[in-house]
Amino acid sequence: MRRILVIAGNTFREAVRDRVLYLLLFFAGSTIILSRLLALLAVGDRVKIIMDVGLASLSLFGALTAILIGTGLVYKEIDKKTIYTLLAKPIHRHEFLLGKFFGLAFTQLVILLLMTIFFQAFLFIHTLKLNGQVFLAALYIFIELILLTAVAILFSIFSTPILSSLFSLSFFFIGHFSRGLLTLIGKMPAGAGRTILRSLYLLLPDLENFNFKTEVVHHLPIPASLQLSAAAYGLFYILFILVLAVLIFRRRDFQ
Amino acid sequence: MAAVLKIEHLRKSYSPGFIPHKKEILKDVSLEVEAGEIFGYLGPNGAGKTTTLKCLLGVSFPDSGTISLFGQPYHSLKAKERIGYLPESPYFYDHLTAAEFLDFYGRLFALGQAERAERVAGLLRLVGLEQAADLRLRKFSRGMLQRVGLAQALINRPDLLFLDEPMGGLDPVGRKELRDIILQLKQEGRTVFLCSHILQDIEMICDRVAILVAGRIMKAGRLRDLISEKVLFTELEIEGVGRAELEKFGECLTGRDGRFLLKVFDQGRVGVVLELVRDRRGRLHSLLPRTQTLEDLFMGMVKQP
Numbered sequence: 202m203r204r205i206l207v208i209a210g211n212t213f214r215e216a217v218r219d220r221v222l223y224l225l226l227f228f229a230g231s232t233i234i235l236s237r238l239l240a241l242l243a244v245g246d247r248v249k250i251i252m253d254v255g256l257a258s259l260s261l262f263g264a265l266t267a268i269l270i271g272t273g274l275v276y277k278e279i280d281k282k283t284i285y286t287l288l289a290k291p292i293h294r295h296e297f298l299l300g301k302f303f304g305l306a307f308t309q310l311v312i313l314l315l316m317t318i319f320f321q322a323f324l325f326i327h328t329l330k331l332n333g334q335v336f337l338a339a340l341y342i343f344i345e346l347i348l349l350t351a352v353a354i355l356f357s358i359f360s361t362p363i364l365s366s367l368f369s370l371s372f373f374f375i376g377h378f379s380r381g382l383l384t385l386i387g388k389m390p391a392g393a394g395r396t397i398l399r400s401l402y403l404l405l406p407d408l409e410n411f412n413f414k415t416e417v418v419h420h421l422p423i424p425a426s427l428q429l430s431a432a433a434y435g436l437f438y439i440l441f442i443l444v445l446a447v448l449i450f451r452r453r454d455f456q
Numbered sequence: 457m458a459a460v461l462k463i464e465h466l467r468k469s470y471s472p473g474f475i476p477h478k479k480e481i482l483k484d485v486s487l488e489v490e491a492g493e494i495f496g497y498l499g500p501n502g503a504g505k506t507t508t509l510k511c512l513l514g515v516s517f518p519d520s521g522t523i524s525l526f527g528q529p530y531h532s533l534k535a536k537e538r539i540g541y542l543p544e545s546p547y548f549y550d551h552l553t554a555a556e557f558l559d560f561y562g563r564l565f566a567l568g569q570a571e572r573a574e575r576v577a578g579l580l581r582l583v584g585l586e587q588a589a590d591l592r593l594r595k596f597s598r599g600m601l602q603r604v605g606l607a608q609a610l611i612n613r614p615d616l617l618f619l620d621e622p623m624g625g626l627d628p629v630g631r632k633e634l635r636d637i638i639l640q641l642k643q644e645g646r647t648v649f650l651c652s653h654i655l656q657d658i659e660m661i662c663d664r665v666a667i668l669v670a671g672r673i674m675k676a677g678r679l680r681d682l683i684s685e686k687v688l689f690t691e692l693e694i695e696g697v698g699r700a701e702l703e704k705f706g707e708c709l710t711g712r713d714g715r716f717l718l719k720v721f722d723q724g725r726v727g728v729v730l731e732l733v734r735d736r737r738g739r740l741h742s743l744l745p746r747t748q749t750l751e752d753l754f755m756g757m758v759k760q761p
Contacts, residue, residue, distance in 0.1 A: 210563075214551065215581050283549060290564045302718075
């Protein structure tokens with residue numbers, strides 16, 4: 202565990218010294234501020250629009266951070282051969298990989314926390330009250346982001362950052378649209394086609410499980426069972442991706 | 457002496473790109489390195505030196521064969537706690553300063569904070585980078601990276617140190633300093649495994665060498681056993697004697713200021729040449745008996761079909 206923490210600490214330091222991170226933070230902050238402008242132009246409840254755009258920007262810029270930094274993390278170590286000196290030290294390969302994952306997950310936590318506090322403060326200026334539900338939405342955004350981090354690291358083990366980014370972005374978009382398959386399944390007659398689609402839905406990620414933005418924006422109740430099942434789904438998916446990544450990385454031969 | 461490193465029948469092949477044809481890089485490599493010696497691992501570019509190191513360090517997996525470090529499997533953490541490694545053309549985390557970088561590697565060996573601080577300062581002093589302790593590695597020159605790379609390899613005070621082309625990127629002063637450090641490590645009882653194709657350095661500091669050509673060990677042993685002390689030829693620099701006369705004794709080259717450089721392969725005829733110079737009232741500027749060098753041996757190995 203100690204060695205994982207050492208690698209995680211270095212990964213965190215590497216991420217926070219990466220200029221890309223600050224660029225993304227800047228854009229996330231700007232989008233939250235711009236949501237006020239959008240609210241002025243739109244018809245309807247202005248606070249809801251600010252919340253909608255704000256939460257969406259937390260999710261989108263967090264995802265971009267996970268993908269842009271995550272896909273380069275392991276690849277850079279392999280490409281620049283820093284991994285040679287690390288693997289020559291008393292460290293297991295899975296410790297290296299998990300260290301990278303936890304380092305970036307912690308970076309995501311810090312960034313998301315900062316963005317959420319900023320968003321909450323921005324919201325407070327307009328409503329003069331704190332909305333605890335925003336933190337709940339942010340928590341599930343965080344689970345989605347660490348899942349995306351695990352996916353980005355998995356792809357970066359065996360492909361270039363550009364390809365890994367494309368794969369990870371595909372995972373992100375498929376994950377958010379896969380629920381559409383359920384509608385299709387509901388409209389199809391029973392048979393082979395329906396079974397295939399159902400299997401496909403089970404195989405594909407469903408990132409909408411972590412999307413509580415609508416409920417938070419419209420002050421709808423979120424049942425505890427739904428929260429628990431979403432958290433369990435996320436944690437199992439993350440575990441599955443990490444085990445897969447470790448298995449591939451342990452067999453990786455660095456030529 | 458006990459062997460700290462033992463390689464037996466090591467084979468390694470790679471598939472270049474997507475072509476399912478494997479290229480064999482190491483072909484049945486076996487060698488032993490004894491405690492306290494400086495072992496030179498010689499070979500031309502592409503011979504398989506770095507591949508051997510990658511297998512030793514667990515970066516690459518051998519196809520077959522066994523490797524043991526201090527009598528333990530090469531991938532055991534206990535063995536790795538006792539080794540240090542400096543890669544060829546090192547590139548390190550450029551977001552860290554030299555001191556942060558060494559501290560990070562010190563943490564991997566579970567060194568306490570005070571001990572890390574002491575070792576980091578000592579190592580930066582040893583490699584001449586005290587002034588650059590707080591400079592980020594992205595601002596380092598190649599030679600400075602080589603120095604900080606050596607420092608990271610020594611952070612755990614290793615019993616066995618692997619150096620892959622350590623002289624690359626260093627200026628003559630740096631090379632001399634590195635040679636001194638290696639000799640100092642030997643004096644402290646540490647073992648050094650030195651991969652290089654710079655024969656001069658190997659010849660100056662190594663106790664034993666192995667010559668690797670096209671993935672095979674062509675020769676291994678003590679330098680004095682490998683290199684014959686027999687005089688190969690005598691080189692004479694002569695002035696005032698005609699070329700036609702000198703050519704009867706061996707190879708003759710025209711030098712500067714009307715001098716000739718004569719290589720006499722038959723040692724019995726050197727005296728005859730000296731008499732000829734005296735008779736012709738010529739001048740002998742130098743006389744140098746040439747014994748076999750590591751370069752002669754190496755070139756002989758490399759040029760063999």
